[in-house]
Amino acid sequence: MIPTHPPPxxxxxxxxxxxxxxxxxxDGPPPFVAxxxxxxxxxxxxxxxxxxxxxxxxxTLLNLLGLVDTxxxxxxxxxxxxxxxxxxxxxxxxxxxRIGFVFQAFHLIGQRTAAENVALxxxxxxxxxxxxxxxxxxxxxxxxxxxxRNALPSTMSGGERQRVAIARAIAGQxxxxxxxxxxxxxxxxxxxxxxxxxxxxNDQGLTVIVVSHDVDVARRARLEVDVRDGIVSPRRAAPT
Amino acid sequence: MRPRSVSQLAFGDLLGEALLSLTMRPGRAALTCxxxxxxxxxxxxxxxxxxxxxxxxxxxxxxxxxTEVVVRDSGTSAGDTSxxxxxxxxxxxxxxxxxxxxYYWEVDLGGRTVxxxxxxxxxxGDDGLTVIAASPGAFDVIGPRVTAGRIFDDFHVADxxxxxxxxxxxxxxxxxxxxxxxxxxxxxxxxxxxIGTFDEVDRHPxxxxxxxxxxxxxxxxxxxxxxxxxxxxxxxxxAAQQIAAEIPLALRPDAPDEVAVLAxxxxxxxxxxxxxxxxxxxxxxxxxxxxxxxxxxANTTLVAVLERINEIGLRRALGARSRHVAAQFLTESTALxxxxxxxxxxxxxxxxxxxxxxRQWTTVLDPMVVLCAPLLGTVTGLVxxxxxxxxxxxxxxxxxxxx
Numbered sequence: 014m015i016p017t018h019p020p021p022x023x024x025x026x027x028x029x030x031x032x033x034x035x036x037x038x039x040d041g042p043p044p045f046v047a048x049x050x051x052x053x054x055x056x057x058x059x060x061x062x063x064x065x066x067x068x069x070x071x072x073t074l075l076n077l078l079g080l081v082d083t084x085x086x087x088x089x090x091x092x093x094x095x096x097x098x099x100x101x102x103x104x105x106x107x108x109x110x111r112i113g114f115v116f117q118a119f120h121l122i123g124q125r126t127a128a129e130n131v132a133l134x135x136x137x138x139x140x141x142x143x144x145x146x147x148x149x150x151x152x153x154x155x156x157x158x159x160x161x162r163n164a165l166p167s168t169m170s171g172g173e174r175q176r177v178a179i180a181r182a183i184a185g186q187x188x189x190x191x192x193x194x195x196x197x198x199x200x201x202x203x204x205x206x207x208x209x210x211x212x213x214x215n216d217q218g219l220t221v222i223v224v225s226h227d228v229d230v231a232r233r234a235r236l237e238v239d240v241r242d243g244i245v246s247p248r249r250a251a252p253t
Numbered sequence: 254m255r256p257r258s259v260s261q262l263a264f265g266d267l268l269g270e271a272l273l274s275l276t277m278r279p280g281r282a283a284l285t286c287x288x289x290x291x292x293x294x295x296x297x298x299x300x301x302x303x304x305x306x307x308x309x310x311x312x313x314x315x316x317x318x319x320t321e322v323v324v325r326d327s328g329t330s331a332g333d334t335s336x337x338x339x340x341x342x343x344x345x346x347x348x349x350x351x352x353x354x355x356y357y358w359e360v361d362l363g364g365r366t367v368x369x370x371x372x373x374x375x376x377x378g379d380d381g382l383t384v385i386a387a388s389p390g391a392f393d394v395i396g397p398r399v400t401a402g403r404i405f406d407d408f409h410v411a412d413x414x415x416x417x418x419x420x421x422x423x424x425x426x427x428x429x430x431x432x433x434x435x436x437x438x439x440x441x442x443x444x445x446x447x448i449g450t451f452d453e454v455d456r457h458p459x460x461x462x463x464x465x466x467x468x469x470x471x472x473x474x475x476x477x478x479x480x481x482x483x484x485x486x487x488x489x490x491x492a493a494q495q496i497a498a499e500i501p502l503a504l505r506p507d508a509p510d511e512v513a514v515l516a517x518x519x520x521x522x523x524x525x526x527x528x529x530x531x532x533x534x535x536x537x538x539x540x541x542x543x544x545x546x547x548x549x550x551a552n553t554t555l556v557a558v559l560e561r562i563n564e565i566g567l568r569r570a571l572g573a574r575s576r577h578v579a580a581q582f583l584t585e586s587t588a589l590x591x592x593x594x595x596x597x598x599x600x601x602x603x604x605x606x607x608x609x610x611x612r613q614w615t616t617v618l619d620p621m622v623v624l625c626a627p628l629l630g631t632v633t634g635l636v637x638x639x640x641x642x643x644x645x646x647x648x649x650x651x652x653x654x655x656x
Contacts, residue, residue, distance in 0.1 A: 081570055081650040101574050105260035109572020116654070120567040124277035136270070137572035139261040181571075 027093040029189050029220045030055035030078060035087030037073050047073040050087065051245040053238065055222065057188070060215040061248065062234035063224045070243040072193060075224045079112050079191045080104045092188050109137040113182030117194035119174045121166040127153060127177045128162040134184040145184075152180040156210055172203025179210060183219070190214065192223045196230055208233045228252075260572045262580070271584035282589060285553040288546030289593025289633055290600065293626050295542050297601025299535035301618045305609055308617040319517045320352075320488050321394065321456060322497045324504070326481030327513035335482045336511035341504050342390055345484065348503050350492030355390025356468040357457075357485040359383055361478040365441030367464060369427030382423055384440065385463045386471030386482075394487045395457045402432040402449030405467050409448075413469040417445040420461035421452035427464075438464070443474055457485070480513070493517050543633055546593065550637035554586045558645045565645055566653025579646035586638025587631055594630015598623055 030053060037048040048070045055061055065071040076082035077089065080096060089096050092111055096104060113134070121130045131149035132142075140148070153162055156176040166174050175195060182190055192211065196204035212233055215221045223230055231237050232252055239246040275282045324345075326336040338344065345354035362384060387395075392404050397420075405416050417438060419429060429436040429447050436447045445466060454460055471477070488496050497516030501509035558565070565578055602623060609616040 076651050076654075079570065081566075081654060102260060105569070105572050105574040105577075108570060109260045114570045116567075118563075120563060120570075120654075122277075122564060122567075125273070129273075133568075134571055136266060137260045137262055137568075137574075137577065139263050139266075142266070142269070 027057075028054045028090070029057050029059070029092055030222075031090040031093075032077075033088045035077060035084045035089055037070075037077060037082065038085045047243055048077070048245070049243045053245060053248065055189075055220060055236075057220055058215070058218050059236055060212075060221045060234045061223070062231035062237040063222065063240060063245075064226060064228075064231050064237055065240035066226060069240045070245075071224045071240040073243075074240060074245065075191055075193055075222070078189070078222060079114060080108050105137065110185060111188045113185065113187040113190045115175070115178050115182050115190065115192040115195045117197040119166070119171075119178045119198070121174055121177060121181075123166055126163045126165060127158060127169070127180075130166070130177055131181045131184050134181040138185060148184055149180070152184050153177070155183075156180045170203060171199045172206050175199060175203070175207050176210060179207070179214075183214060188220060190219055190221045192221065192225075194225050194227075195223060196225070196227060204229075260574050260577065262573070262577045267577075267580055267584055268588075271581055271588055274581070274585055275588060281553065281557075282592075285550055285589050286593035286596065288542070288549035289590055289630050290546075290597040292539060292542030292544075292546040292633070293594045293597030293630050294600040294604070295535070295597075296539035296629070297598050297622060297626050298604040299539050300622045301601060301605030301616070302608055303535070304617040304619060305605060305614050309614050319493055320490055321517065322486040322488060322493055322500065323483065323515040324486060324500055325358075325483040325513045325515070327511050328480045329511050335477070336505060336508070337482045337484065338504055341484055342388060344503055345486055345500065346390075348496060348499060350489045350496050352487040352489060353390050353393040354484055354486040355392065355394055356386065356388040356482065357391040357394070358386050358468075358471075358481065358483045359478040360386050360466070360471050360475045362440055362475055367427065368439040369429060382426055383459065383463045384471075384475075385460060385465045386468045386475075386477070387465050388468045391468075391485055394485045395460055396455030397451035397460065398453040399449055399451045402447070404449055404451070410467045410469045413467065413473050415443060415445045415470055415474075416448045416467065418449045418451065418465045419447055420463050420465070421450055422462045423464055424450045426462075440464075440466075440475075456487075543629065546590075547633045547637040550586050550589055550634055551640060554582055554638050554641035555644065557585075558582060558641050558648075562648060562653050565648055566650055566655075569650030569653060575646040578648075579642040582645045583635065583638045583642040586641065587634040590630040590632070590634020590637065591627055592630070594627035594633070597630065598626035601626065 032051055032053040034050045034052060035048065036046065036050050038044065038046045051074065063071045063074060073082065077084055080091070084097070091107060094107065096107065099107070122133070125133070128146065128149045131153055132145040135145045135148060150159070150162060153159055156179055158173060158176055158180065161169060161173060161177075166177065169177070190211075195211070196207055199207060208230060211221055211223065221234075223234060225231060236248050236250060238248045324337065324341070329336075342354050342356060345351050367382065367384065388410060389404065389406050397404070400421060402418075404418055405414070409416050419427065424447070427438055429438065429450070432447060432449070437444045438447060439445070445464075452461065486496065486500070494516055497514045500514050501512040505512050568578060602618065605618060606616050608614075
């Protein structure tokens, strides 16, 4: 059975993301500070947009949030777990069970069907093959692609591909959905559908963080932060 | 607080993912396998053909030379009596593995000549003409084809009759003519009636140029030529070496050193000599092929790592550990090696069978070679995939996603 991570009870509310003084610097050459001391708190059910121009450090922040990169300094609690001292196995385990990723370029495996791509999201959780397939069909149904289970990505539109990618990200019922420019490669109609889907998922209680320099994307969020030159602004309500 | 679960990947899922990845690029997988197919195929074919050829050599060798033992008086005994006992033929017939034995030695006429029907004396030794003393058992060893008359038997031996059987060349040399006239030849002043002639022998072709007389007659009239009396023994295939070791003790347990035995060279040695050099050469070539195939798999897998860097990033983002990524590439290369090894083994077996059919040989294949060949492919793939797998595992997820 797929383990789920439901939001904690109100009485024991723990932020999904709790960053304090997190930095990311590269030795170079030349030495470079991609993210200056950052504190960020994201509660369960929040919908946060991270905005900023290219090279501002927003992708660095997203990578740190998604545990694919390691902070140089600072403390990061994911769902109450201090990830600072964790080894590769535990960090990978957290990615497999609590974090879902959506990429601008979809990152679907071209030779696999939609259902097989979605099932890949559960591969590293030691679920039975039948269970993975069943769950893949379930989430494809949820994102409105039940008819395309056996379709290859090459036969789909950009919007459909991104919805398959979202289905893969939510197949494991994560606590946090991280989206990196999810509409960057889509036309406006498909972008709308994808943003609608992200909104629906957030409405169902999923914590969503979207990185984008698109104002329309940020408008769908309830909160936003700006990143410029590695400095993250305090969070505020997103413009409507 | 430590998370409750770590990233896990079941072996079945790892295998499934690896095979799925290979089937996604069937053309490339097939081309990558080709090197291993060639290497393992040539290895199996080489070993199979070597075994088969060895068996043929052994069979022919065993059927002829390897089944004869020659027994001689070693000449170390004191006195004039022969070291070979008078009942040696009967004694040897009781030795396990002896098919037949008979007295057989060259006679020393002491300077006397052999005179044919028309009186022209022929010197012994001229043009290879010899006089051989033999018992009927010796003819069973020699295996002559009688062209006229008959071979002498126990009756002639028991009564030491002065009869002779001539090889076809000796008969022509002595011009004995038709046997109906009961031609007589003389050895010195002793007349011998020619009762038969023969051509084509299984063994001892020198008898075709010989006058063969009964051993008992020779004992009574002439001395044996050096090194003295002797016997020839036909053995069961493969028993010659063992029998050669036993004969001195069987004939002369009191003085085994006085009996000299000439055994054929060991079939194993001959086999090794015949095929040793060729086998080494082919095995070396097969080894080079396997090495090249390993290099091919390593190269292709390394290219695949670079091509699939986005997939590596995706898998890491989905929760794969670096060791899971390494295991996937290692499993893929190992699967390629195993498939190549299995196909190569099949092709190798087919080659051996086809060559055997063409040459009308009996196919001889060591089952261990056929069973171990795919395993060698597995090892080749495993070794070849080690470095690419290490490289894949070393890629940081953030780098892979950025690529």
